[in-house]
Amino acid sequence: MRVVIAGGHGKIALLLERLLAERGDQAVGLIRNPAHVTDVREAGAEAVICDLETASADDVAVLLAGADAVVFAAGAGAGSGAPRKDSVDRAGSALMAEAAEQAGVRRFVQVSSMGAGQPPRPGTDEVWAAYITAKTAAEADLRARDLDWTILRPGGLTDAPATGRIRLAPPPVPAGTVPRADVAAVIAALLDNPGTGHQTLELVGGDNPVATAVQSIS
Ligand SMILES: NC(=O)c1ccc[n+]([C@@H]2O[C@H](COP(=O)([O-])OP(=O)(O)OC[C@H]3O[C@@H](n4cnc5c(N)ncnc54)[C@H](OP(=O)(O)O)[C@@H]3O)[C@@H](O)[C@H]2O)c1
Numbered sequence: 312m313r314v315v316i317a318g319g320h321g322k323i324a325l326l327l328e329r330l331l332a333e334r335g336d337q338a339v340g341l342i343r344n345p346a347h348v349t350d351v352r353e354a355g356a357e358a359v360i361c362d363l364e365t366a367s368a369d370d371v372a373v374l375l376a377g378a379d380a381v382v383f384a385a386g387a388g389a390g391s392g393a394p395r396k397d398s399v400d401r402a403g404s405a406l407m408a409e410a411a412e413q414a415g416v417r418r419f420v421q422v423s424s425m426g427a428g429q430p431p432r433p434g435t436d437e438v439w440a441a442y443i444t445a446k447t448a449a450e451a452d453l454r455a456r457d458l459d460w461t462i463l464r465p466g467g468l469t470d471a472p473a474t475g476r477i478r479l480a481p482p483p484v485p486a487g488t489v490p491r492a493d494v495a496a497v498i499a500a501l502l503d504n505p506g507t508g509h510q511t512l513e514l515v516g517g518d519n520p521v522a523t524a525v526q527s528i529s
Pocket residue numbers: 317318319320321322323324341342343344361362363364365384385386387388389399400422423424425464465466467468469491
C-alpha cells in the first residue's frame with residue numbers, strides 16, 4: 312500500500328512511517344522543511360517537499376498519483392496562533408482532501424482531536440477556540456466529500472511508549488490521554504480496515520488491543 316502522509320515530519324507521522332515501512336508498505340511524508348528529509352528517510356519513508364499553506368490542490372494531486380491512501384497528520388502546533396490553526400489544521404486538510412478527490416485516492420484518514428465537533432465553550436482561550444473551530448471545519452469539509460474517510464479524534468497526546476491497548480469508539484468517549492505511538496498503530500490498522508470508512512472515532516488509552524478495537528468497529 313502506498314500511503315501519503317501530510318505533516319510527514321510530525322511526531323505521529325514519523326511513528327506511522329516506521330510502522331508502515333516495517334510491514335512492507337510504502338510511506339511518503341510530505342514536509343515543508345528540507346532539513347527534515349533525513350529524519351523522514353530514516354523512518355523508512357520517501358520525503359517530498361510540499362508546503363500545505365502554499366501548494367494548490369493541482370500540485371498536491373500530482374503527488375498523490377498512484378497512492379492508495381492519504382493520512383492528514385499535520386497541525387500548526389502548540390506555539391502557533393489562531394491564523395495558522397485555520398491555514399494548516401482546516402485548510403491543509405481540505406487541500407489534501409480536494410487533491411485526493413482529483414487524484415482518485417478514495418481512502419483518507421484525518422487526525423482530528425477530541426473536542427472537535429462542538430463549538431468552543433464560551434470564555435475558552437482564543438487560540439484553543441481557533442484550533443477546535445479549525446478541526447471542526449476540517450471534519451465537516453471531509454464528511455461532505457466523496458471519499459472513504461475516517462476521522463480519528465485522539466485525546467491528549469503523550470510521548471510514552473506504545474501500550475498496544477486503547478479505547479476507540481464513536482463519540483462521546485470520556486476525556487483521556489493516549490500515546491502518539493498508539494495513535495500511529497491505530498492509523499495503520501484503520502488503513503487495513505476500509506470498513507471503518509464514514510466513521511468518526513474518538514481514541515484514548517484503554518484495555519482493548521488495537522487490532523481487536525479497530526476490527527470491532529469495522
Ligand atoms: N497535542 C495534542 O494533545 C493533540 C491531541 C489531539 C490531536 N492532536 C492533533 O494530532 C495531529 C498530529 O500531532 P503531532 O503531535 O504528531 O503533531 P506535530 O508533531 O506537531 O506535527 C505536525 C506536523 O505538521 C507539519 N506542518 C505544519 N505546517 C505545515 C505546512 N504548512 N506544510 C506542511 N507541513 C506542515 C509540521 O511541520 P514543521 O515542523 O515544518 O512545522 C509538523 O511536522 C495534529 O493535527 C494535532 O493537532 C494533538
